[in-house]
Amino acid sequence: MDIKQKIAQLKQLPTLPGVVVKISGMVESTDASAEDLGKIIATDQVLSARVLKLINSPIYGFPGRISSVTHGVVLLGFNVIKSLVLTASVFDIMIEQMKGLWEHSVGCAGIAARISKRFPSMDPEEISTAGLLHDLGRVVISSQLPEDYAHIMRMVEEDKRYMIECEQEVLGVDHASLLRWVVKDWNLPITLVEPLLYHHKPTLSRNAPLQTAIIHLADILVKACGYGISGDIYVPPLDETAWKRLGFLEEDVAVLVAEAEAEIETVDTFDLLG
Ligand SMILES: [Fe+2]
Ligand SMILES: [Fe+2]
Known part of the structure; x- marks a missing residue:
């Protein structure tokens, strides 16, 4: 079985509740309402409690x-709720087995939402969700391809290289682009x-360059603040085009870092399973 098939099998994860399968079927229809x-x-109490807790969170x-x-x-949008439900089983694995990545994701979501408020055309709820989901591909690799995952993490540690390079070498694809x-x-x-697929290579985004640049920056800021575990040992480089696209100047860095730190303090109190 090739890598693509193993990853596509994610739908068969044992933790995926029946209701998610129903929703997966429903997403094809464009006239489904919020109701x-x-x-x-x-109809799934555990799932609805989880979704309610998430949508009421500081994120x-x-x-x-x-x-x-x-x-x-109604408040967060159909697509936001849909994506939170469809990824619920992957979140379970993340929270239980990759606590540091959960913190990294929550931090990225909060920071991305805060940055997005500078841009009136952005949808902060959608951006938060992209932040929350951006590294889901890492959970996919660790659960579907555990041996490859261990190998990649060893390479990152021992060879002091960036994770996406090691993933490319071992799998032929990285944790961002496999989400497609x-x-x-x-x-x-x-x-x-697009922010999920291109958060490490923001210049590749054709249809959502601003959203992708925001997630790219938030991902780096949360890492630079030392919050959570992204998987990389070093803070990845900031893409210059993405930075320019956002219109920030060098003197904005200090403000952005201070905002990121404040945001992390807010979301840090949030415990989805507690
Ligand atoms: Fe990533
Ligand atoms: Fe990340």
Whole structure:
């Protein structure tokens, strides 16, 4: 079985609840309403409690204000809720087995949302979600290809190289671009998908360059602040084109770092399983 097939098998993970399978089927239909989605999620108590906790978390900035999943769908958007549900099983693995990556992702989500508020055309909820999901491919590799994952992590440690280079060498694909196989049937907007696929190579984004640049920067900021574990030993280099695209100047770095630190303090109190 090749790598692509193993990754596509993610849908068969034992933890994937039946309701997620139903939602995967539903995403094909474009006329499904917020209420339809809310109703399906509500049939699984564990999943709806999880989704409610997530949408009321400091990541989205509506703490404690959303009482039903349907209300959440209306406030955060259909695609945001859909992607949170579809990735629920991967999140379980991340929280239980890769705590540092969970922190990295939550930190990235919060920082990305804060940066996005400078740009009126951006959707902060969608950006937060992209931040939360951006490294999901690492969980996919560790759960579907554990031996390759261990090999990659050894290379990162011993050879002091960047993770995406090692992934490319071992798998022929990296944790960002492999997500295209995972999300391909989910009908997610390109503005949510491109930041996931290109967060390490933001210049490749054709349809969502600003969103991708924001996730790229937030990913680096959370790492630079020393919060969570991204998998890399070093802070990856900031892409100059992405930086320019965002219109920041050198003197903005200190402000961005201070904001990132404040944001990390806010999201750090959030415990999804607690
Ligand atoms: Fe990454
Ligand atoms: Fe990351």
